[in-house]
Amino acid sequence: MNLALSDEQAMVRDMVRRFLADRYDATTMAKGPMPLDDWRALGELGLFALLMPEQAGGLGGGAAEVMIVSEEMGRALAISPLAESILLCGRAIIGSPAAERWCERLLQGDALLAFARGGECADGKLSGSAAIVRDGMDADAFVVETAAGGLFLVDAMDSAVRRRPVRLVDGSMAAQVHFDAAEAVALTLSATQWDEAQALAGLSIVAELVGAMATLLDLTVDYVGQRRQFGKPIASFQVVQHRCARMYTWLEQSRSMLLKAALVEEEERVRTVTAAKAYVGDAALKLAEEAVQLHGGMGVTDELAVGRGLRRVLLLSRLHGGGSVAREALAA
Template sequence: MDFELTDEQRGLVDSTRSLLTAKAPIERTRKLAETEHRFDAELWGYGAELGWPALAIAESDGGLGQQIIDLTLVAVELGRALASTPFIPVVVAADVLSHSNHERKSELLQSICAGTLIATWAFAEFGQPWSVAGVQTRAEPAGGGYELTGSKVSVQDGDIAQFVVVDAVLDNAPARFLVPTDIAGIHTRRQQTLDVTRGYFEVDFDHASVDASALLARGDSAQIGRTLQLITVLTCAELVGIGQRLLDMTTDYVKNRVQFGRPVGSFQAVKHKCADMRMWVQASTAATYYAAMALDAEHHDTERLVSVAKAYVSGAVNRVAGQALQLHGGIGFTWEHDLHLYLRRARVGSMLYGDVRHHRERLCQILQSGVRDSRP
């Protein structure tokens, strides 16, 4: 598998990193963490000019017609900078809309490309698994439209989104709706999470009425599965960026921290820990890129590859964060140091869309299924 970036992809990475370096220093993220929305509107505007939300949207709908691997490259850089943007939920919602026949599809996608429309995905429910089987929100026909009842959790940027893609059960089958967030019957509450740099919300639907046109798909669990795979890959990419930044922070620190008359990075035990961190980051990068490319190619083994990536990356980046904390010593535990901000997002990202245990169990199920299918 060739992971070498094309010239176009290298340009995308370089321009994204340059923008984030200039407009999204970590000090800005700290300040935004103290605001109500934890959303960098200025940075999102610059990102839209650079084409972030338009990357994977078809050219006929105002986008750039690129692939999921390109979204992955941007997500890595956003994780590296710990940027406060709605990139992941917006591009996931755009992907859902692109695969629908919604009457306002082109109009909404063009607004997403311009950065003027923010959408998110409401999938997870309290105490339910990260799968289609975990969808318990109900949709009932009512007055020529539908009425939604239920509660979703871990909805990223639910407070700033104008639309939310909602997965529900309609006539005992999965269905998904594009719901405006300003209608009656929708209540949003911020969740208290370990990650203080990003907003996650619980969204309640109390007999919320939507038009018949809000229905995007019904009876298609495979489409929901694809969306879950996409957001899982992009979360892995963000974790990779976090791992890269923690590795850089740590190696810079141990090169300059002097103890016993020499840099602590010159001690063999410290070198070994840094080497382990680099190995984990490189392996996480490869697993994530491979899963993204499989999703682009619609490979028959995509589900397994996505679970391999999430199971590995979730564990590896948390190990990187732990080693970084240890090698920084006492200063790494302080609020004033930036390390804990990366550690917090890494911890949350590793739990979202299935933790290590969830994806290992899923891999076992896939393996067992393959064994049964191969029997004569």
């Protein structure tokens, strides 16, 4: 297993890092969703095309590229729809009649797809509700997994679709969506293809968590080196050193799980991503909580990036059932 980045992968990492560094710092990261203009700019840079298969008009990037891009997003605590709009919904529509209409716009950052669970479809009409749909208020269309397990695409502009805003813990907006016999296009991907799409989206979430962990650790180490008590930096106290060392251990163990999930053979990816989700979500949450504790009372406020980072990690660690659902899947 080669853990070193190729020259091309290093260029992608550096490009994304520079792009995000120009827009986020400790005072702005995780303060709200990525502006649509920045999302479109990433599309124009070819980032979304890199992560999509060639049959969708993309460049055929794989799990390693997903890891690289998503970890940089996590480092900046950028709140974006990358995992679900591009990697999950984007792959779900490949090969369907909807692909021609949506793929090009999706790759350019001009369209946003959101993933919803719920409802029933009969005779091409979708009815029912989806409780919490991330980015549902801004979505141009929904990829819906019904209670029976079918996958359908629904245009968000359909008059039979109603949306009500819901604010999530990290400040982003979701939606409660109700479908009242909305026109639904059946998606044709196989169960294996759907599992692979979910695995890549899960890998993206794990990578975001690892990136966020790295930033929260860096902010904490910097803070305890400056904060003085009893005439000396609190970083000189053994108990603080031990807590920082534990945070570092959680980060490195999580990074190892991420690397394994990204670099294994395709047939092993679903299980290794599930294993990474089972560990990393909980480890990231513990690290974020420790970062807040070491910052003291102001750590929970909106003024500091660690407080906002904790809320971002809290959301990411619970997506699609989080670690508990992943552990159940591994035990099945």
